[in-house]
Amino acid sequence: MSAIHRIPLLVLLCLVSQWSYAEIKHGLRDSQQRHMIPRGFVVNTNDHVGPIDFNPEDFFRMARLGANTQVIRLELGQLSEFEGAQFNPDYLRRLQRTVRLGREAGLYTVFKMTVYGVKQFRWQDLYLNNNHQQETYINAWKRIWEAFKDNQAVLGYDLVNEPRKLEMDISYDALTSDYLIPLYEKIIDASLPYSEDKLFLIQTIFMNKGEAINKNQYAEIKQRIDRSNLVFAPHIYQNDVDYIAPTMQRFDKESDLLNAPILIGEWGFPTFLTTDKSVAEQLNYMDFYIRTAEIFDQMGVGSIKAWFLGNRTYQNFLPGGESTWAIFSDRQAIGTVERKYITDIIARPYPQLVAGSIQNFRFDFATRQFELNLIPDNSKGASRLFVAADRHYPDGFSVHIGDDLVLTKQPIQSGLKVHYSSINTNPADFVWDDAKQQLVILAWPHSDKPLQVRITPGIYQDPDPLVTPEG
Structure with missing residues (x-):
């Protein structure tokens, strides 16, 4: 484990509506400068x-x-x-x-x-x-x-x-x-x-x-x-x-x-x-x-x-x-x-450690939907999201990584199933750790550009199984 260092940043608290986000401008960083x-x-x-x-x-x-x-x-x-x-x-x-x-x-x-x-x-x-x-x-x-x-x-x-x-x-x-x-x-x-x-x-x-x-x-x-x-x-x-x-x-x-x-x-x-x-x-x-x-x-x-x-x-x-x-x-x-x-x-689900910068995140207790917005930086190493599947997603969950990747975890599955992956992704970079209830990301699909991660309850179903997002 690496030493954690403080970075002096400003937090703006936004409480305008239930779905408002405050950009996270302060926090702890480890020796690899991952946001914790x-x-x-x-x-x-x-x-x-x-x-x-x-x-x-x-x-x-x-x-x-x-x-x-x-x-x-x-x-x-x-x-x-x-x-x-x-x-x-x-x-x-x-x-x-x-x-x-x-x-x-x-x-x-x-x-x-x-x-x-x-x-x-x-x-x-x-x-x-x-x-x-x-x-x-x-x-x-x-x-x-x-x-x-x-x-x-x-x-x-x-x-x-x-x-x-x-x-x-x-x-x-x-x-x-x-x-x-x-x-x-x-x-x-x-x-x-x-x-x-x-x-x-x-x-x-x-x-x-x-x-x-x-x-x-x-x-x-x-x-x-x-x-x-x-x-x-x-x-x-x-x-x-x-x-x-x-x-x-x-x-x-x-x-x-x-x-x-x-x-x-x-x-x-x-x-x-x-x-x-x-x-x-x-x-x-x-x-x-x-x-x-x-x-x-x-x-x-x-x-x-x-x-x-x-x-x-x-x-x-x-x-x-x-x-x-x-x-x-x-x-x-x-x-x-x-x-x-x-x-x-x-x-509740949250980003434990992110290679890059967390912009905002939220878990909605009513809908059980988790959303994370970040700017990834793959040079910093791996990331970890705590999901708590055993208590919040007993019906399984689906992970949406921007427009690049859709993964699902069924309750009786030991790992993740790929529903869709774009050409620039490696689904093997996304690993489910059942013992710690964590989604481990070895590398994001890209660096430096804003990325949204969503976790939703249940198993993702293609709107039309004959039509892929590319066609």
Whole structure:
């Protein structure tokens, strides 16, 4: 796997009509300059009960759900010498195993630092650097940077997860400009001797309970961070359809200010225990999940869903009762019973990696039609489209590559059938990977010219089997 690099580009969000597209002008590129849309899951190493270690099969299940990226949630308590904490070498070995298993399944890794496991952690002590807490925090990161500095499967680091204000008597703007941004710059500077090509994911202040902007509990960032390789990684836990677009438009403006692409670091309002037993509640969840997913795709942003986990524990902090972010309903850490009202939306078709430039793409949940517009560049290598045939196309699907090629995949077929190919195409360049539910394109029919790819449900039928498109 190749290292991924940021390219600073502008996103224009167009929400005029259901079928409007926004040209994708920013994103991540790998070392071959292929356009990548990161999508995947937060992977927990511990929950309230104890450690969690996934099996190789679990990572392939992530891939079959469309993941090409995992975000591993680090516990500061096992990586640092904060009061009450102690570095645990076995924890680092577990992380190395998790990265390796992800890589073997085709997943990149991002590390996210949380303050879990540190008793009596106080955010103001970190901001004010009381007792040299910033150096202690950075030393925890150094263990990760040293261990993974040469690992090309590791994209980068989410430096401070959901930084808080809590009891501090300061405005969110002042806290951000006077303390959070200098902390980010200090952490990034400390990382450079280890890895100059890794990405640095940044978040804004997680606002106090009862405070929010458009019902989203994250403060704005109004000042640039004077460092390179930044990715803006806000979270959105929005269950009000009317506020999803305004929140994403706000993130888009902050992304422009930072000159950093957006990767939604976490998303998806938690589900209640009652929702598993109520069709009405599930339909409601599907409504705002689908709308969120559509806006993500219109903007061309990557997104990481919380959590790839069963729920042996529930939380009880919302008025609706017991809830969880787990996408499996099993009462165990490693779940297998999908909450399909969530997973069918997560696992929607999208371009994972494109040799060229993605102009726009969309999956219509109502018609199950997928459309991708791109400018191909065969000099960059192969491309991968996630199709999710097992859940979205149980009746088979057809692939239309411009006017050059028509392929079909029947449910009982092991490969693709060619219905039509123009003289400049090689159908063997299009390979179906059933294990990962991906369409692999070794080469597009041409380079440098706009090309449209459509995937439609069912098996393509010639309008007149005696008449070919050429005659």
